Structures are given as structure tokens and as C-alpha cells.
Amino acid sequence: MRNFVLPGKRSLRLVVAGLLLASTAATAPAIAATPTDGPAATSAVQAPALPSKTPAGALEETGYWTTEKMRNAIPADLPGDAKTPAKQEPSPRTGPPSIASHPVAPLGRTPLNDPVPSTAGKVFFSYNGLNYVCSAAAVNNSHKNLVVTAGHCVHGGQGGNWHSNIVFAPSYYNGQSGAGLWNWSTVRTFNAWINNSNFSYDQAFFTVWQRNGRNLIDAVGGNGLAINNSRNQGNTRIWGWPAEAPFNGEVPYYCDGTTSAWGSTDAALGCNMNGGASGGPWLKDRIDQNLGYIFAATSRRTTSGPQVLLATPFNSEVLDMFNQMT
Numbered sequence: 001m002r003n004f005v006l007p008g009k010r011s012l013r014l015v016v017a018g019l020l021l022a023s024t025a026a027t028a029p030a031i032a033a034t035p036t037d038g039p040a041a042t043s044a045v046q047a048p049a050l051p052s053k054t055p056a057g058a059l060e061e062t063g064y065w066t067t068e069k070m071r072n073a074i075p076a077d078l079p080g081d082a083k084t085p086a087k088q089e090p091s092p093r094t095g096p097p098s099i100a101s102h103p104v105a106p107l108g109r110t111p112l113n114d115p116v117p118s119t120a121g122k123v124f125f126s127y128n129g130l131n132y133v134c135s136a137a138a139v140n141n142s143h144k145n146l147v148v149t150a151g152h153c154v155h156g157g158q159g160g161n162w163h164s165n166i167v168f169a170p171s172y173y174n175g176q177s178g179a180g181l182w183n184w185s186t187v188r189t190f191n192a193w194i195n196n197s198n199f200s201y202d203q204a205f206f207t208v209w210q211r212n213g214r215n216l217i218d219a220v221g222g223n224g225l226a227i228n229n230s231r232n233q234g235n236t237r238i239w240g241w242p243a244e245a246p247f248n249g250e251v252p253y254y255c256d257g258t259t260s261a262w263g264s265t266d267a268a269l270g271c272n273m274n275g276g277a278s279g280g281p282w283l284k285d286r287i288d289q290n291l292g293y294i295f296a297a298t299s300r301r302t303t304s305g306p307q308v309l310l311a312t313p314f315n316s317e318v319l320d321m322f323n324q325m326t
Helices: 067-071 191-196 216-220 316-324
Strands: 002-005 042-046 098-101 120-127 130-139 146-149 164-170 182-190 204-208 224-227 236-240 253-257 260-262 266-270 281-284 293-297 308-311
Touching (some): 067 120, 098 316, 130 281, 130 293, 182 316
Antiparallel strands (some): 042 182, 120 130, 236 253
16 A cells, blocks of 8 residues: 655645644634434534625635635644544444445536546634644535535544534645635534544534535535445545645645455555545545545544554445435
8 A cells, every 4th residue: 555645746844733823713603403313313513604795815705714824724633543432332334335426527527637636625624722624525415515524523522512614625735725715504423423532433524605606516526425335445545635744734645555444343544644634535436536436534543553544434324414414
């Protein structure tokens, strides 16, 4: 399993986790939605309404994010070799392999092979007065507005709270998003993550508002979503924006290889991406550089022994959450 940088681009060093940019949230508190019931229960919050007028020169409609804030955002990394807490929910519900959605190219364009993937990118957010960053990817759905990432990229887990100022920056490269910044509308993750930091449920979706009158998927394309796949997947590609040395979070990387079973629910792939790559898509059955079927999202990594990324493949409970997103 090898780690690759974009063709013709060089790796740079980054601002480490100790060099952080403190900031205060620029928006009002999010509005909590009613949790669902059952073992696969989820909860959601809605973003505050966008301002009626975008501040002059703003990168996005709230005016919160600047190039400097994005460059200095902290990699949202879970502890290396982290284990699921002792309290366990019932085993994740699975079923036969299925397809929840199919990949689509940007509206009016054929599938792309750009070195920076149009459908993958970075997700920026605020938490406890600081700015953080993860990776994420656009997913095709009927509303053309959906992004998938890790649960810890939207909520602090046990004892924590929801994140704020969430934006998706598709095809991010060297301080810029190839399609601009997309403000979040609604975010949802599992109660098993919110209440117990259970890594088997470290998955989340969020919707985004239109930008310049266009839907996200129409603008950048969207990956398909694959459900209940084996933890052993050949020809897997993982995209991410690692942001700890020797990486700097400014360019995307990918790892290719065959995944294997790890622990009770995780899939694993040897890869040296680090903090900032959390939430990045695990693609199977790719149809080009940009598009394929996402079957997992990076949850955490090992920090001793072989360098490995870990993720629980999407199951029937993730499909339920996908169907709740509007």
C-alpha cells in the first residue's frame, strides 16, 4: 500500500496541533432536532439561518472563514490506536450488500480526471473557540446537497457538543477550494457516537445550502454510496488532506490497496496519512479519478507499529441515516 501526492506537487510541512488559531464562533447556536429511536438512533442539528447579505469580500456567506483561518485550522485527529469505550451498543446492523446511490459527474460535464478530486475536500468547523479541519466527500442524493464525513468531525463525542461554522471545501488545494465554500444546513450522526464515542458509529452526514443558486452535487459531482460491503475490499482508494508533519494539509493525498478486517467492526488499510485525513472517503469500484462508491470514511489511525487507517464500513444503520437526510 503506497501513499501518493498529486502529480507534480511537493509535500510541505504544516502548522502542528500546538500552533492553533483561537477564534470565537461567528454564528448563533445551532437548533437541535428531535433524536430518532432504536439501537441505531441518530440526532441532528440545524444551522442558524444564513445572513441576508454576504459581507463584502467574504469567502462564504457568513463571512466567518478566511484563508488564514483555514490554513491554521487544527487537524481533528482521534487518539492514535484509540479503542471503543467499554459500554457497547448492540452490534451494528448489517444486511446484503446494496447501493444507496450512484455516482454522478458535475451537471453538464463528463466524468473528470483532474489531479485534485472535485468531489472530495476538506471540512472546516469551530469547536470550543478553536478552528479545526477534517476531510469529507460529496455524496449523490435526491436533494443534491449531501456530504459524508466522520462523526468526530461534526460532534465532540461523549461529554462533547456539536461543532459550528461548518463548511465544505471541495477540491481544496493550497488555501483555495476549487468550487468555493459551502455552508452547512443540517448535520446528523449516531447517538452511539454522541453519547459513548463508539468508533463503530463514527460516521456522519451533513447537507449544505445552495451556493450562487446551484446545488453542491450539480456543481462538483457526487459519489455513490455502498452499503454492507465486506471489510476485505480490493482496489480501494482513500482520499484525505493529512495535516501533520511531514504533510501540511494544503494538498490532497491518496492511498491505494486492499483492505482487511481489523478488530470487531473495522476495515484497515496500510497508509501513512495522519491528522486532518479523518472523514476522508474510502472508494470502491471507481469510474475515474473523482468518482466511485464510498463504502467507509476514515475514523482513526494507528500511531505505533504499522501505519494503518481504520474505518467501519457503512452498514444498514448508515443507510437509515442517509435516508433521513433532506
